Amino acid sequence: MNHLPYAVAAWLFLAGLWGVITSRNLIHLVICIGVIQSSSYVLLLAIGYRVGRVAPVFVDIPANTQAVDPIVQALMLTDIVVEVTVIAILLGLAVQIHKGHGTLNPDRLSKVSG
Amino acid sequence: MTRGFRRIFFLVSAAALAVSFFLAYSQLEPAGRVHSEYGDMVNALTVPELHITDAVSAVNFNVRGFDTLGEEFILFASVVGVLLLMRRQNEEPAGDHEDRIDGRIVPPVSDAVRVMAMLLVAPTFLFGIYIVTHGQVSPGGGFQGGVILATALLLLYLCAEYNQFRRAVPQRLVEVGEALGAAAYILIGAACAGAGGLFLQNFLPLGKSGSITSGGIVALIDLGVGLEVCGGVALAVLAYLEELVEEKEQ
Numbered sequence: 001m002n003h004l005p006y007a008v009a010a011w012l013f014l015a016g017l018w019g020v021i022t023s024r025n026l027i028h029l030v031i032c033i034g035v036i037q038s039s040s041y042v043l044l045l046a047i048g049y050r051v052g053r054v055a056p057v058f059v060d061i062p063a064n065t066q067a068v069d070p071i072v073q074a075l076m077l078t079d080i081v082v083e084v085t086v087i088a089i090l091l092g093l094a095v096q097i098h099k100g101h102g103t104l105n106p107d108r109l110s111k112v113s114g
Numbered sequence: 115m116t117r118g119f120r121r122i123f124f125l126v127s128a129a130a131l132a133v134s135f136f137l138a139y140s141q142l143e144p145a146g147r148v149h150s151e152y153g154d155m156v157n158a159l160t161v162p163e164l165h166i167t168d169a170v171s172a173v174n175f176n177v178r179g180f181d182t183l184g185e186e187f188i189l190f191a192s193v194v195g196v197l198l199l200m201r202r203q204n205e206e207p208a209g210d211h212e213d214r215i216d217g218r219i220v221p222p223v224s225d226a227v228r229v230m231a232m233l234l235v236a237p238t239f240l241f242g243i244y245i246v247t248h249g250q251v252s253p254g255g256g257f258q259g260g261v262i263l264a265t266a267l268l269l270l271y272l273c274a275e276y277n278q279f280r281r282a283v284p285q286r287l288v289e290v291g292e293a294l295g296a297a298a299y300i301l302i303g304a305a306c307a308g309a310g311g312l313f314l315q316n317f318l319p320l321g322k323s324g325s326i327t328s329g330g331i332v333a334l335i336d337l338g339v340g341l342e343v344c345g346g347v348a349l350a351v352l353a354y355l356e357e358l359v360e361e362k363e364q
Binding site: 002003004006007010013014018021048049050055056057059064066067069070072073077078082085086088089091092093095096 | 117120121124128131135136139140142144145146147148150152154156157158160161162167168169170172173174178181182185188189191192193195196199200251252253257324350353354
Protein backbone atom coordinates (compact mmCIF):
# COMPACT_ATOMS: atom_id res chain seq x y z
CA MET A 1 0.00 0.00 0.00
CA ASN A 2 1.32 3.42 -0.94
CA HIS A 3 -0.12 6.93 -1.04
CA LEU A 4 -2.94 6.03 -3.42
CA PRO A 5 -5.83 6.38 -0.87
CA TYR A 6 -4.70 9.95 -0.12
CA ALA A 7 -4.68 10.70 -3.85
CA VAL A 8 -8.23 9.31 -4.10
CA ALA A 9 -9.33 11.64 -1.28
CA ALA A 10 -7.73 14.63 -3.02
CA TRP A 11 -9.31 13.62 -6.34
CA LEU A 12 -12.81 13.32 -4.75
CA PHE A 13 -12.37 16.75 -3.19
CA LEU A 14 -11.39 18.38 -6.48
CA ALA A 15 -14.07 16.55 -8.51
CA GLY A 16 -16.74 17.67 -6.04
CA LEU A 17 -15.41 21.23 -6.16
CA TRP A 18 -15.57 21.17 -9.98
CA GLY A 19 -19.22 20.13 -9.68
CA VAL A 20 -19.93 23.01 -7.30
CA ILE A 21 -18.26 25.55 -9.60
CA THR A 22 -20.04 24.41 -12.77
CA SER A 23 -23.41 23.56 -11.21
CA ARG A 24 -26.58 24.82 -12.91
CA ASN A 25 -28.94 23.42 -10.29
CA LEU A 26 -28.89 23.90 -6.52
CA ILE A 27 -29.89 20.27 -5.82
CA HIS A 28 -26.95 19.13 -7.96
CA LEU A 29 -24.75 21.57 -6.06
CA VAL A 30 -25.77 20.10 -2.70
CA ILE A 31 -24.94 16.58 -3.93
CA CYS A 32 -21.53 17.86 -5.09
CA ILE A 33 -20.90 19.16 -1.57
CA GLY A 34 -21.67 15.61 -0.44
CA VAL A 35 -19.00 14.33 -2.83
CA ILE A 36 -16.50 16.80 -1.36
CA GLN A 37 -17.32 15.58 2.12
CA SER A 38 -16.92 11.94 1.10
CA SER A 39 -13.25 12.70 0.42
CA SER A 40 -12.84 13.12 4.17
CA TYR A 41 -14.22 9.59 4.71
CA VAL A 42 -11.57 8.14 2.41
CA LEU A 43 -8.85 10.18 4.10
CA LEU A 44 -9.90 9.13 7.61
CA LEU A 45 -10.15 5.45 6.69
CA ALA A 46 -6.80 5.59 4.89
CA ILE A 47 -5.14 7.05 7.98
CA GLY A 48 -6.71 4.43 10.25
CA TYR A 49 -5.90 1.41 8.09
CA ARG A 50 -3.05 -0.89 9.15
CA VAL A 51 -1.60 -3.51 6.83
CA GLY A 52 -2.45 -7.04 7.95
CA ARG A 53 -4.74 -6.07 10.81
CA VAL A 54 -8.41 -6.96 11.35
CA ALA A 55 -11.49 -4.74 11.83
CA PRO A 56 -11.81 -3.43 15.41
CA VAL A 57 -14.60 -5.86 16.30
CA PHE A 58 -13.43 -8.39 18.88
CA VAL A 59 -16.15 -10.99 18.42
CA ASP A 60 -14.94 -14.60 18.10
CA ILE A 61 -11.28 -13.49 18.03
CA PRO A 62 -8.82 -13.12 20.93
CA ALA A 63 -9.13 -9.72 22.63
CA ASN A 64 -5.44 -8.99 22.02
CA THR A 65 -5.64 -9.41 18.21
CA GLN A 66 -4.04 -6.48 16.40
CA ALA A 67 -6.80 -4.33 14.89
CA VAL A 68 -6.93 -1.13 12.82
CA ASP A 69 -7.40 2.27 14.46
CA PRO A 70 -10.98 2.61 15.79
CA ILE A 71 -10.63 6.32 16.63
CA VAL A 72 -10.71 7.55 13.04
CA GLN A 73 -13.55 5.14 12.24
CA ALA A 74 -15.56 6.74 15.05
CA LEU A 75 -14.63 10.16 13.68
CA MET A 76 -15.93 9.05 10.30
CA LEU A 77 -19.27 8.23 11.90
CA THR A 78 -19.39 11.78 13.25
CA ASP A 79 -18.46 12.97 9.76
CA ILE A 80 -21.43 11.14 8.23
CA VAL A 81 -23.80 12.67 10.79
CA VAL A 82 -22.44 16.12 9.97
CA GLU A 83 -22.86 15.50 6.23
CA VAL A 84 -26.48 14.43 6.73
CA THR A 85 -27.28 17.54 8.76
CA VAL A 86 -25.55 19.87 6.29
CA ILE A 87 -27.36 18.31 3.32
CA ALA A 88 -30.74 18.41 5.10
CA ILE A 89 -30.37 22.13 5.84
CA LEU A 90 -29.06 22.97 2.36
CA LEU A 91 -31.91 21.08 0.65
CA GLY A 92 -34.36 22.98 2.84
CA LEU A 93 -32.75 26.23 1.71
CA ALA A 94 -33.01 25.08 -1.92
CA VAL A 95 -36.75 24.45 -1.48
CA GLN A 96 -37.20 27.94 -0.03
CA ILE A 97 -35.15 29.52 -2.83
CA HIS A 98 -37.27 27.75 -5.42
CA LYS A 99 -40.40 29.00 -3.69
CA GLY A 100 -39.16 32.56 -3.56
CA HIS A 101 -37.51 32.90 -6.95
CA GLY A 102 -39.05 30.17 -9.07
CA THR A 103 -35.67 28.83 -10.16
CA LEU A 104 -32.88 26.59 -8.89
CA ASN A 105 -30.27 27.83 -11.35
CA PRO A 106 -27.61 29.75 -9.39
CA ASP A 107 -26.77 31.89 -12.44
CA ARG A 108 -30.35 33.08 -12.76
CA LEU A 109 -30.52 33.65 -9.01
CA SER A 110 -27.76 36.24 -9.14
CA LYS A 111 -29.77 38.09 -11.75
CA VAL A 112 -32.94 37.88 -9.68
CA SER A 113 -31.45 39.20 -6.48
CA GLY A 114 -29.31 41.78 -8.29
CA MET B 115 -18.02 36.72 -13.56
CA THR B 116 -18.90 34.76 -16.67
CA ARG B 117 -19.18 30.99 -16.73
CA GLY B 118 -16.21 30.51 -19.03
CA PHE B 119 -13.93 32.75 -17.00
CA ARG B 120 -15.04 31.05 -13.81
CA ARG B 121 -14.08 27.63 -15.20
CA ILE B 122 -10.63 28.75 -16.29
CA PHE B 123 -10.09 30.45 -12.94
CA PHE B 124 -11.13 27.23 -11.19
CA LEU B 125 -8.91 24.99 -13.32
CA VAL B 126 -5.86 27.13 -12.55
CA SER B 127 -6.59 27.25 -8.81
CA ALA B 128 -7.52 23.55 -8.73
CA ALA B 129 -4.20 22.68 -10.35
CA ALA B 130 -2.42 24.66 -7.63
CA LEU B 131 -4.54 22.94 -4.97
CA ALA B 132 -3.79 19.51 -6.47
CA VAL B 133 -0.06 20.22 -6.36
CA SER B 134 -0.26 21.32 -2.73
CA PHE B 135 -2.31 18.21 -1.89
CA PHE B 136 0.34 16.06 -3.56
CA LEU B 137 3.16 17.79 -1.65
CA ALA B 138 1.20 17.43 1.60
CA TYR B 139 0.34 13.75 1.38
CA SER B 140 3.66 12.62 -0.06
CA GLN B 141 5.13 13.70 3.31
CA LEU B 142 2.74 11.38 5.18
CA GLU B 143 3.45 7.78 6.07
CA PRO B 144 2.13 5.44 3.35
CA ALA B 145 -1.46 4.32 3.99
CA GLY B 146 -1.53 1.23 6.18
CA ARG B 147 1.71 2.16 7.94
CA VAL B 148 0.57 5.12 10.02
CA HIS B 149 1.27 4.60 13.70
CA SER B 150 -1.29 5.57 16.31
CA GLU B 151 -0.71 4.70 19.94
CA TYR B 152 -4.08 6.11 20.97
CA GLY B 153 -5.92 3.71 18.66
CA ASP B 154 -3.89 0.72 19.85
CA MET B 155 -4.57 1.72 23.45
CA VAL B 156 -8.33 1.82 22.87
CA ASN B 157 -8.18 -1.56 21.10
CA ALA B 158 -6.27 -3.01 24.05
CA LEU B 159 -8.70 -1.84 26.73
CA THR B 160 -12.07 -2.10 24.99
CA VAL B 161 -12.72 -5.77 25.82
CA PRO B 162 -10.85 -6.24 29.13
CA GLU B 163 -11.91 -2.96 30.76
CA LEU B 164 -15.10 -1.83 29.03
CA HIS B 165 -16.53 -5.23 27.98
CA ILE B 166 -17.42 -3.74 24.58
CA THR B 167 -16.46 -5.87 21.58
CA ASP B 168 -17.06 -3.13 18.99
CA ALA B 169 -14.17 -0.72 19.53
CA VAL B 170 -15.85 2.01 17.43
CA SER B 171 -18.83 2.04 19.81
CA ALA B 172 -16.42 2.07 22.74
CA VAL B 173 -14.81 5.22 21.32
CA ASN B 174 -18.10 6.93 20.50
CA PHE B 175 -20.08 6.26 23.63
CA ASN B 176 -17.47 5.65 26.31
CA VAL B 177 -14.05 7.13 25.56
CA ARG B 178 -15.44 10.09 23.63
CA GLY B 179 -18.95 9.97 25.15
CA PHE B 180 -19.09 13.70 25.74
CA ASP B 181 -18.15 14.51 22.14
CA THR B 182 -20.91 12.26 20.88
CA LEU B 183 -23.35 14.21 23.04
CA GLY B 184 -22.36 17.25 20.99
CA GLU B 185 -22.69 15.24 17.79
CA GLU B 186 -26.20 14.20 18.72
CA PHE B 187 -27.17 17.79 19.34
CA ILE B 188 -25.75 18.84 15.98
CA LEU B 189 -28.34 16.48 14.49
CA PHE B 190 -31.01 17.82 16.84
CA ALA B 191 -30.24 21.43 15.91
CA SER B 192 -30.25 20.67 12.20
CA VAL B 193 -33.67 19.00 12.42
CA VAL B 194 -34.96 22.12 14.19
CA GLY B 195 -33.39 24.15 11.39
CA VAL B 196 -35.09 22.08 8.69
CA LEU B 197 -38.44 22.41 10.46
CA LEU B 198 -37.96 26.19 10.68
CA LEU B 199 -37.02 26.42 7.00
CA MET B 200 -39.89 24.26 5.82
CA ARG B 201 -42.66 25.71 7.98
CA ARG B 202 -45.70 26.99 6.17
CA GLN B 203 -45.45 30.65 5.33
CA ASN B 204 -48.55 32.64 4.54
CA GLU B 205 -47.23 35.14 2.05
CA GLU B 206 -45.05 33.18 -0.29
CA PRO B 207 -44.42 34.96 -3.56
CA ALA B 208 -45.20 32.67 -6.48
CA GLY B 209 -42.30 32.57 -8.90
CA ASP B 210 -42.61 31.74 -12.60
CA HIS B 211 -41.38 28.17 -11.88
CA GLU B 212 -39.24 27.73 -14.97
CA ASP B 213 -38.24 24.25 -13.77
CA ARG B 214 -41.74 22.86 -14.06
CA ILE B 215 -43.25 21.44 -17.25
CA ASP B 216 -46.88 22.40 -17.80
CA GLY B 217 -49.30 19.55 -18.12
CA ARG B 218 -46.83 16.88 -17.01
CA ILE B 219 -48.79 14.02 -15.49
CA VAL B 220 -47.16 12.60 -12.37
CA PRO B 221 -47.50 8.81 -12.63
CA PRO B 222 -49.19 7.15 -9.63
CA VAL B 223 -47.12 4.88 -7.38
CA SER B 224 -47.06 1.45 -8.97
CA ASP B 225 -48.43 -1.63 -7.21
CA ALA B 226 -45.01 -3.27 -7.35
CA VAL B 227 -43.54 -0.47 -5.23
CA ARG B 228 -46.43 -0.66 -2.76
CA VAL B 229 -46.16 -4.44 -2.34
CA MET B 230 -42.38 -4.40 -1.98
CA ALA B 231 -42.55 -1.56 0.56
CA MET B 232 -45.23 -3.38 2.53
CA LEU B 233 -43.15 -6.57 2.61
CA LEU B 234 -40.05 -4.65 3.70
CA VAL B 235 -41.56 -2.57 6.53
CA ALA B 236 -41.46 -5.27 9.23
CA PRO B 237 -38.01 -6.73 8.38
CA THR B 238 -36.51 -3.23 8.16
CA PHE B 239 -38.00 -2.29 11.52
CA LEU B 240 -36.67 -5.47 13.11
CA PHE B 241 -33.26 -4.92 11.53
CA GLY B 242 -33.21 -1.36 12.90
CA ILE B 243 -33.97 -2.57 16.42
CA TYR B 244 -31.25 -5.24 16.08
CA ILE B 245 -28.67 -2.66 14.99
CA VAL B 246 -29.64 -0.24 17.78
CA THR B 247 -29.46 -2.86 20.53
CA HIS B 248 -26.25 -4.56 19.37
CA GLY B 249 -24.04 -1.45 19.00
CA GLN B 250 -21.76 -2.58 21.82
CA VAL B 251 -21.31 -6.07 20.35
CA SER B 252 -20.95 -5.61 16.59
CA PRO B 253 -20.76 -2.66 14.19
CA GLY B 254 -23.88 -0.55 14.57
CA GLY B 255 -25.45 1.46 17.34
CA GLY B 256 -27.91 4.28 17.83
CA PHE B 257 -26.96 6.43 14.85
CA GLN B 258 -26.97 3.66 12.26
CA GLY B 259 -29.99 1.84 13.72
CA GLY B 260 -31.96 5.06 14.11
CA VAL B 261 -31.60 5.81 10.41
CA ILE B 262 -32.76 2.26 9.55
CA LEU B 263 -35.80 2.70 11.82
CA ALA B 264 -36.61 5.97 10.05
CA THR B 265 -36.29 4.09 6.74
CA ALA B 266 -38.98 1.70 7.95
CA LEU B 267 -41.26 4.70 8.53
CA LEU B 268 -40.50 6.00 5.05
CA LEU B 269 -41.36 2.57 3.58
CA LEU B 270 -44.69 2.90 5.37
CA TYR B 271 -45.24 6.12 3.39
CA LEU B 272 -44.40 4.33 0.13
CA CYS B 273 -46.96 1.58 0.68
CA ALA B 274 -49.83 3.80 1.90
CA GLU B 275 -51.54 7.05 0.98
CA TYR B 276 -50.12 10.21 2.53
CA ASN B 277 -53.11 10.77 4.82
CA GLN B 278 -52.99 7.21 6.12
CA PHE B 279 -49.27 7.62 6.67
CA ARG B 280 -49.82 10.79 8.71
CA ARG B 281 -52.34 8.94 10.86
CA ALA B 282 -49.98 5.99 11.40
CA VAL B 283 -47.04 8.27 12.20
CA PRO B 284 -48.41 11.26 14.16
CA GLN B 285 -46.03 14.22 14.13
CA ARG B 286 -46.58 14.87 17.84
CA LEU B 287 -45.45 11.32 18.72
CA VAL B 288 -42.32 11.64 16.55
CA GLU B 289 -41.51 15.00 18.14
CA VAL B 290 -41.87 13.58 21.65
CA GLY B 291 -39.73 10.56 20.68
CA GLU B 292 -36.97 12.78 19.35
CA ALA B 293 -36.98 15.03 22.41
CA LEU B 294 -37.00 12.03 24.78
CA GLY B 295 -34.10 10.45 22.91
CA ALA B 296 -32.08 13.66 23.11
CA ALA B 297 -32.92 14.13 26.80
CA ALA B 298 -32.02 10.50 27.58
CA TYR B 299 -28.35 11.11 26.76
CA ILE B 300 -28.08 14.00 29.22
CA LEU B 301 -30.15 12.18 31.86
CA ILE B 302 -27.91 9.09 31.63
CA GLY B 303 -24.87 11.34 31.98
CA ALA B 304 -26.42 13.08 34.97
CA ALA B 305 -27.33 9.71 36.51
CA CYS B 306 -23.66 8.71 36.25
CA ALA B 307 -22.70 11.88 38.10
CA GLY B 308 -25.46 11.24 40.65
CA ALA B 309 -24.17 7.72 41.28
CA GLY B 310 -20.89 9.17 42.45
CA GLY B 311 -18.86 9.08 39.23
CA LEU B 312 -18.16 11.71 36.62
CA PHE B 313 -20.58 12.84 33.89
CA LEU B 314 -21.03 9.83 31.54
CA GLN B 315 -18.71 7.64 33.63
CA ASN B 316 -20.14 4.13 33.60
CA PHE B 317 -21.76 3.03 36.88
CA LEU B 318 -23.76 0.01 35.70
CA PRO B 319 -22.49 -3.59 35.78
CA LEU B 320 -20.41 -4.25 32.66
CA GLY B 321 -21.93 -7.65 31.90
CA LYS B 322 -20.36 -10.42 29.83
CA SER B 323 -18.44 -9.25 26.74
CA GLY B 324 -20.29 -10.03 23.53
CA SER B 325 -23.73 -10.20 25.12
CA ILE B 326 -26.54 -7.69 24.60
CA THR B 327 -26.36 -6.53 28.23
CA SER B 328 -22.63 -5.77 28.11
CA GLY B 329 -21.03 -2.34 28.14
CA GLY B 330 -23.05 -0.76 30.98
CA ILE B 331 -24.41 2.67 30.01
CA VAL B 332 -23.32 2.28 26.37
CA ALA B 333 -26.32 0.07 25.61
CA LEU B 334 -28.67 2.60 27.26
CA ILE B 335 -27.14 5.53 25.39
CA ASP B 336 -27.52 3.59 22.13
CA LEU B 337 -31.24 3.21 22.80
CA GLY B 338 -31.60 6.95 23.47
CA VAL B 339 -29.58 7.93 20.41
CA GLY B 340 -31.55 5.44 18.28
CA LEU B 341 -34.81 7.06 19.35
CA GLU B 342 -33.44 10.57 18.76
CA VAL B 343 -32.00 9.79 15.32
CA CYS B 344 -35.12 7.92 14.21
CA GLY B 345 -37.34 10.77 15.41
CA GLY B 346 -35.10 13.45 13.93
CA VAL B 347 -34.82 11.87 10.49
CA ALA B 348 -38.55 11.09 10.47
CA LEU B 349 -39.38 14.71 11.38
CA ALA B 350 -37.17 16.04 8.58
CA VAL B 351 -38.77 13.58 6.12
CA LEU B 352 -42.25 14.61 7.29
CA ALA B 353 -41.39 18.28 6.74
CA TYR B 354 -40.26 17.57 3.17
CA LEU B 355 -43.27 15.35 2.44
CA GLU B 356 -45.60 18.10 3.62
CA GLU B 357 -44.02 20.40 1.07
CA LEU B 358 -44.58 17.81 -1.66
CA VAL B 359 -48.24 17.32 -0.81
CA GLU B 360 -48.76 21.07 -0.67
CA GLU B 361 -47.44 21.41 -4.21
CA LYS B 362 -49.64 18.59 -5.48
CA GLU B 363 -52.72 20.31 -4.08
CA GLN B 364 -51.98 23.54 -5.95
